[in-house]
Amino acid sequence: MPPGLRIETEPAAASAETPGGEPSAANPSLAQRARAFASNDGVSSHHPYLSGQGRLLEVAANSVASAVAAQAGGAGRVELCAALELGGLTPSRAQIAIARERLSIPLFVLIRPRAGDFLYTDADVETMRRDIETCVALGCDGVVLGALDAHGDVDLACCRALITAAGSIDVTFHRAFDVSRDPRQALEAVITLGCKRVLTSGAQASAPEGAALIHELIAQAAGRVVVMPGAGLRAGNIAALASATSAREFHASASQAIPSGMCQPASFSHAMHAGELRSNTEQVRAMVAALAAVPLNGDAVAR
Numbered sequence: 001m002p003p004g005l006r007i008e009t010e011p012a013a014a015s016a017e018t019p020g021g022e023p024s025a026a027n028p029s030l031a032q033r034a035r036a037f038a039s040n041d042g043v044s045s046h047h048p049y050l051s052g053q054g055r056l057l058e059v060a061a062n063s064v065a066s067a068v069a070a071q072a073g074g075a076g077r078v079e080l081c082a083a084l085e086l087g088g089l090t091p092s093r094a095q096i097a098i099a100r101e102r103l104s105i106p107l108f109v110l111i112r113p114r115a116g117d118f119l120y121t122d123a124d125v126e127t128m129r130r131d132i133e134t135c136v137a138l139g140c141d142g143v144v145l146g147a148l149d150a151h152g153d154v155d156l157a158c159c160r161a162l163i164t165a166a167g168s169i170d171v172t173f174h175r176a177f178d179v180s181r182d183p184r185q186a187l188e189a190v191i192t193l194g195c196k197r198v199l200t201s202g203a204q205a206s207a208p209e210g211a212a213l214i215h216e217l218i219a220q221a222a223g224r225v226v227v228m229p230g231a232g233l234r235a236g237n238i239a240a241l242a243s244a245t246s247a248r249e250f251h252a253s254a255s256q257a258i259p260s261g262m263c264q265p266a267s268f269s270h271a272m273h274a275g276e277l278r279s280n281t282e283q284v285r286a287m288v289a290a291l292a293a294v295p296l297n298g299d300a301v302a303r
Contacts, residue, residue: 054292055248055294055296056076056250057074057076057077057251057252057288058230058250058252059075059078059251059253059279059284060088060252061078062083062255063082064095064098064099066279067102067103069280070284071104072284073254073279073280073283073288074289076105077105077107078103078108079108079110079172079251080108080110084277085277086115088110088112088174089115090110090112090128090131091109096109096135096138096140107140107141108140108141108142108143109140109144110174111135111143111144111145112174113131118146118148118155118176119148125147128162129161129162132145136169140169142166142171143162144171145159145172145173145174146175147162148176151181152180152181153180153186153189154173154177154186154193156192156193159173163194170196170197172195172199173193173197175200177199178202178203178204178210179203183213184216187227191224196226197225198217198225198226199228199230199251200214200217200230201230202229205231206231206232206233207229207241208233208240209232210229214227215244218245226249228250229241229245229250229251230251230252233252234252238250242294250291253277254279254287255278255279255283256277256278256280257275257277258275258277258278
């Protein structure tokens with residue numbers, strides 16, 4: 001990180017981050033329109049900010065509404081998930097199908113069967129494998145997955161089984177990376193697996209706090225994998241992080257709290273009476289614009 005650079009790390013209010021119809025010969029647009037849009041590993045050549053050597057903002061969208069808002073704000077890619085408040089879980093088949101219908105930008109899906117750690121049982125692995133098969137069948141562009149063994153190392157056997165199920169679509173290794181025993185060793189394992197990118201906060205609570213390690217990981221990767229910072233990013237700090245790390249892809253929920261529309265007040269305090277978190281188009285737009293304003297300084301894009 002350049003000396004003297006300070007990245008804001010105060011949490012944004014009410015924000016959260018992460019870990020009908022199928023494509024057919026008669027209706028090929030569900031998968032094909034996203035692939036026609038995507039080029040250069042998910043960076044659209046037609047995107048106003050992300051052409052050629054530009055930067056990409058991936059939005060962690062916890063609903064179809066969030067995914068549509070992300071696209072409207074200029075996001076380059078959506079990672080669809082559920083339950084952001086739990087760190088993100090796999091969304092339903094219906095959510096994936098509807099998001100695929102409504103998005104023209106690349107759609108990735110989080111593959112995480114439960115909250116908690118990333119040490120998985122055979123039943124967990126089978127669940128993830130079948131969810132990945134669903135994503136492939138629905139025309140998704142990628143999946144986001146990860147698994148660790150009991151010692152905190154990347155579980156190569158488990159991940160290989162899941163990556164095999166993904167076939168030719170892209171694979172991102174998620175923030176299981178950040179709780180691995182040794183991030184530098186984990187990066188080499190992710191590269192060995194053939195993942196296209198790894199999502200990381202630099203093994204800290206937020207990416208701005210982990211900027212120094214993210215910078216080191218990008219140097220270590222040397223173009224063999226995309227290192228994508230995520231967690232705690234907003235319009236006010238994403239440009240500084242881009243300058244500090246030389247990263248080219250970024251991950252954020254850009255979410256805000258939507259108050260409940262219920263007229264009947266709850267008789268007791270419980271999460272079921274609250275509103276929802278939803279990605280905000282203007283927040284996405286502000287983050288994309290902030291990234292676009294950062295000089296590229298001739299840094300090589302990691303591919």
